[in-house]
Amino acid sequence: MASTTLVCDTEPWKDLKGHVKEIEKTHLRDLMNDVERCKSMMVEFDGILLDYSRQRVRQDTVEKLFKLAEAAHLKQKIDRMYSGERINSTENRSVLHIALRAPRDKVICSDGKNVVPDVWTVLDKIKDFSERVRSGSWVGATGKVLKDVVAIGIGGSFLGPLFVHTALQTDPEAAESAKGRQLRFLANVDPIDVARNITGLNPETTLVVVVSKTFTTAETMLNARTLKEWIQAALGPQAVAKHMVAVSTNIPLVKEFGIDPANAFAFWDWVGGRYSVCSAVGVLPLSLQYGFPIVQKFLNGASSIDNHFHSTSFEKNIPVLLGLLSVWNVSFLGYPARAILPYSQALEKFAPHIQQVSMESNGKGVSIDGIPLPFEAGEIDFGEPGTNGQHSFYQLIHQGRVIPCDFIGIVKSQQPIYLKGEAVSNHDELMSNFFAQPDALAYGKTREQLLGEKIPNHLIPHKTFSGNRPSLSLLLPSLSAYNIGQVVHIISQLPSTFMVVHATLVMH
C-alpha cells in the first residue's frame, strides 16, 4: 500500500489550501451570527456535547475536511484498525487497545485469533486479586492487610492511571470504595520521588505494583529495585512474593526480577504503551484502590466511545471531527499549539496524559515512508484546569498569539457547594465561570435540550464575540467514572485519527 505520494498532493488538500485565504477574511463574530451554521456544529453522543461552532470553519470548510478524510481513506483505515490489521507498520503490529474494554462476547482478532477472551482472563484475574487484597484475604508477610499501593511506572505506564485516579478521587461513589486506602505513583528517578512516595507508608501494609510494558525501562527498574530493597530490608527476602506484583508484556523479565509470574498481570504487544490505561496498567492499580466494579464503569465509557468512533458517520463522529479540526488548525491555519482547559479540578491530570497520547503519536517530520513532510503535523498540547489557567497563561491566549482551546465544561460537579451563595463549586456557578470565558461561549440554543439540564438564562451565551480565536468545547452532564472513560478515550482516539490522516494517509 506504500507509495511516495503525499497527502498534500491530493485535490482536497489543495482545495483546503486555497480555502484558507477565504477563512482568513472571515471574522469569527460573523461566523457566530450564522444561526444555522452554529446549530450544525453541535454534536451529542451519550451525554457528551461537542460544540465546535467557535472553530474557524464554515460549513463548507467541514465538507472539504470530509473530502480530505475520504482522500485519505480514513473510514477504511479505521476499519483496518478495528479488524486487527497490522497498521503499526514500524513494529508490524496490530493496534487494538479497543479490545481492552470490549464486552466479553465481542470478537476482535489479531492474526486470526480472537483476543477478547485473553483480555477477560486478565480482567477476571485482576478482579479476583483486587478483591482478595481489599477484603484482607491476601495479606502481607506479617499477616497485615495491604491497604496502600505504590504503582511504579513511567510514560504510558503512569500518566493514564494517574489521570484516572485523580479524576476518581473526588467521585463520591469511588471515594467511598477507596476509604482507608491510598494509591501513589512513583515515576521519577529523582530520589525525592521515592522519598515522597514512601513517606508515611509501612512496608508491612504496602503492595508495590511494578508497571512496565517492556520491563526494561531504566527509570522504572531502578525504582523497582529501590522499593524491593525497602521491602526486603524491613521484612526479609521472602516478603517480595506477598508485597510485589507486576504488570507487563514481558513475563520472563518479570520472573528474572524476582516476581512470581503467578503475581504478574499480562498485556500484549498490540497495546501501545501510551494507550495502555485500559489494560492491567491502569485496571490493576485502580481496582486495588476503588474496586473492580468502579473500574468496569470506566471501561464501559471507553467502549461506548469506541463504538461511536467506529460506526458513526463522520458528520456526527466526535473523535473524527476533533481530529479533522486539528488537521485544519495545525496544517492549514498554522496554529502549532492546542490548550486543553477542563473546568474541573478532577481533570487536573488530563493534559499531561494527552500530551503523551498526542505528541508521542503525531508531529512527525516525515511520512510513514520516511519522506520529509512539506507541512506541519501534530499539535503542541498543553493545559491546566481552566480556572487556574485564567490566572496564569490566558493572557498570552487573549492578547498574544492564536491558540485553539479545548474548553471542557461539566454541568454537574462531583462535589456540592460548600458555601451557599458563593461563586464556587456550585453547578450553576461553575457553568457561569466556564461560559464567562469569551471563547467558551458556545452558541447555546439547543444546549438545554441536548443536556436535559435547565441552564439559567444568564448563562445562555450572548452572540457577540470579541476575539479571533477558534475554540471548541466539550460538555459533560456529570463527571462520573463512565464519563471519565469517555473523555479520555475521545481524545485518545485522536492519534489514531491523526495517524491515519497524517501518517498512513501519506502512503497514497
Ligand SMILES: O=P(O)(O)OC[C@H]1O[C@H](O)[C@H](O)[C@@H](O)[C@@H]1O
Ligand atoms: O511501559 P514501559 O515499557 O516501561 O515504557 C514506558 C514508556 O517508555 C518510553 O518512553 C516510550 O516512548 C513510552 O511510550 C512508554 O510509555
